[in-house]
Amino acid sequence: MSSVFAKLGALLIAALLLAGMQRFTPGYTEITGPIPLKGDLGETLAGRGFTVRADKVLLAETLRFKAYGREVERNSGGVFALVIARLEAQPTSTTVSGAIWLSAQGARFVASPRFQGAPRLLGTDRLEPSLPQRGVFIFEVPREAVAGATLLVAASRWPRLDTQAEIALPVTLGTPAPLIDLGELAYE
Amino acid sequence: MSEVVISPGAVRMRRLSLWALPAALALGLFLHAQENAWEWWRSRELFAREVPANTAANLGGAEWKLTRLRRVAERSDGRAVMLLDMEAVVRDPDMFAVLPCRLVLEAPDGRRWSPQFLTPSEVNRLPERRGLTIPTCTQALASKPAAGATLRISEGFVLPAGMAGPVRPVLSLPAGRPRYLRFQFPG
Amino acid sequence: MTVSWLANLRQAVSSKLTIGIGGLLALAITSGQSLLEALEPPVLPALATGAPLDAGRWRIALHEARLTTRSRPDGPPAPDGAQFLALELDIANRSSETDNTFARTFTVDPPIDALQPNPTFWLMRDKAMLSALQPGLPERVRVIWRLAPGATAPERLRLVVNGETFKPRDNLFAAPGWFNRKPIAAATLPIAAVEARP
Known part of the structure; x- marks a missing residue:
């Protein structure tokens, strides 16, 4: 009779062990996920394939720009968050198309697709070594997603075993400007 | 529970199976890894072949020759526009037609610039290109030429003005990897 | 022995x-x-016009369907006299990530032969094609189907809304994701006739 209990006990322990391992060991996506490269505003981060430096964050309610000879104005149900940054390929020509605004609550906002044709938009043109691009990432986020966010920059939206720059952005950013003209932004 | 008698043959069989397990695992790993290793080998640029000036070299089913690399313009922001002309004589059309072509300019420190689409005004005002459309490397590969055809290939590059001197064209083709070509200039 | x-x-x-x-x-x-x-039960719960519905990844509210001669919200009437069916709705992304799979939130059921497949989704804020929706920012969207030439316009549009459930860890990669898409509600909208030409 006692051997039956011993067997049941062993089974229970094995089940608990397996459940614990499933719960608390990192998953496949985490093991093969992005390789983080942490930094702050104004710091140049050198990853595999590119270097990035974020300089400034601006908030705006409306953005104006000229695309394909037409004046375009964009407004939002939330707010536009602009990150002025510098990108450079290293050591070979490459594209960096995975810019994400990671809010303090954990939501991931991909750079807004509503600005096609806007001047100096980062992440669209290919980067070249020794020819840095200075430009802007534009995100559209709800107001509560502004404070304490992180800027993620990588070659793709879901980098696998590749660099992802994680730039901590300021905790408070003040009130958004009513209107910003992208053509008049100071990029330097 | 009653005692179960196991025949000695079964015992031997079980022991054998237990020992065969690591061997089977190792074999499985090897068979799996073989494919990956082969893919890795065929996708890497491992062995550069230096091509002396004015000579042709064989790669990926064609004879490749560097015709000319020159600076055609300098932009106001300190960038040089370079134009690379090459010639390919097709030997093996099937091998030649494997896309894509990787033709880059390489600096001595390993930095590499990929070709760019140049605005027509920068290129087409050159007298010998007037009215001509010369294909890029990938376009030439995709055109599926017959054996013996001679193709003229041209690519444009934009790089920092200071790098225009020391860069070398590097050509790598899927059918040729892991070998690739690095072209030298006369003088 | x-x-x-x-x-x-x-x-x-x-x-x-x-x-x-x-x-x-x-x-x-x-x-x-x-x-x-x-x-x-084959009867799905009915979704009232204008009422918001949480369908897992999306919150949607269907407003109105009408025939139109315009292929896009801000364009002139189509030159070839083609007709279009425009559906007005609100969509909000309830997930934690920018998403562009909004076209799968509903299906026309039963299918209408007069409607050509692959409608276009328009973001009414920009009067431009909708390419992605940001989490927590609801948008007014217009879906426009082209009617097959010569086809008689349908009188009502029955839409089945598909719901999805979130799994923090899927069975294959232990990655978070949205799974088990299945119909959760149905709405029948009357189709208003072509608006008078200005």
């Missing part, structure tokens, strides 16, 4: 029984499942 023979027989019988019972159990469970699925 007889004892061992008996033991062997008992073992054989008990193992066969175990296998048999296991198989029967599996059979019973699967047939029970398919029975349950077959028994599920």
Whole structure:
């Protein structure tokens, strides 16, 4: 009779062990996920394939720009968050198309697709070594997603075993400007 | 529970199976890894072949020759526009037609610039290109030429003005990897 | 010797029984499942016009459907006299990530032959094609189908809204994701006639 209990006990322990391992060991996506490269505003981060430096964050309610000879104005149900940054390929020509605004609550906002044709938009043109691009990432986020966010920059939206720059952005950013003209932004 | 008698043959069989397990695992790993290793080998640029000036070299089913690399313009922001002309004589059309072509300019420190689409005004005002459309490397590969055809290939590059001197064209083709070509200039 | 023979027989019988019972159990469970699925009521809950519905990844509210001669919200009437069906709705992304799979949130059911497949989604804020929706920012969207030339316009549009459930860890990669897309509600909208030409 006692051997039956011993067997049941062993089974229970094995089940608990397996459940614990499933719960608390990192998953496949985490093991093969992005390789983080942490930094702050104004710091140049050198990853595999590119270097990035974020300089400034601006908030705006409306953005104006000229695309394909037409004046375009964009407004939002939330707010536009602009990150002025510098990108450079290293050591070979490459594209960096995975810019994400990671809010303090954990939501991931991909750079807004509503600005096609806007001047100096980062992440669209290919980067070249020794020819840095200075430009802007534009995100559209709800107001509560502004404070304490992180800027993620990588070659793709879901980098696998590749660099992802994680730039901590300021905790408070003040009130958004009513209107910003992208053509008049100071990029330097 | 009653005692179960196991025949000695079964015992031997079980022991054998237990020992065969690591061997089977190792074999499985090897068979799996073989494919990956082969893919890795065929996708890497491992062995550069230096091509002396004015000579042709064989790669990926064609004879490749560097015709000319020159600076055609300098932009106001300190960038040089370079134009690379090459010639390919097709030997093996099937091998030649494997896309894509990787033709880059390489600096001595390993930095590499990929070709760019140049605005027509920068290129087409050159007298010998007037009215001509010369294909890029990938376009030439995709055109599926017959054996013996001679193709003229041209690519444009934009790089920092200071790098225009020391860069070398590097050509790598899927059918040729892991070998690739690095072209030298006369003088 | 007889004892061992008996033991062997008992073992054989008990193992066969175990296998048999296991198989029967599996059979019973699967047939029970398919029975349950077959028994599920075919009537979906009705979704009222303008009422918001949480469909997992999306929150949607259907507003109105009408025929139009414009292929895009801000464009002139189509030159070839083609007709279009425009559906007005609100969509909000309830997930934690920018998403562009909004076209799968609903299906026309029963299908209408007059509607050409692959409608275009327009973001009314920009009067431009909708390419992605940001989390937590609801948008007014217009869906425009082109009507097959010469087809008679339908009188009503029945839409089935698909819901999805979030899994923090999927079974294959232990990655978070949205799964098990299935119809959760249906709405029938009357189709208003072409608006008078200005």
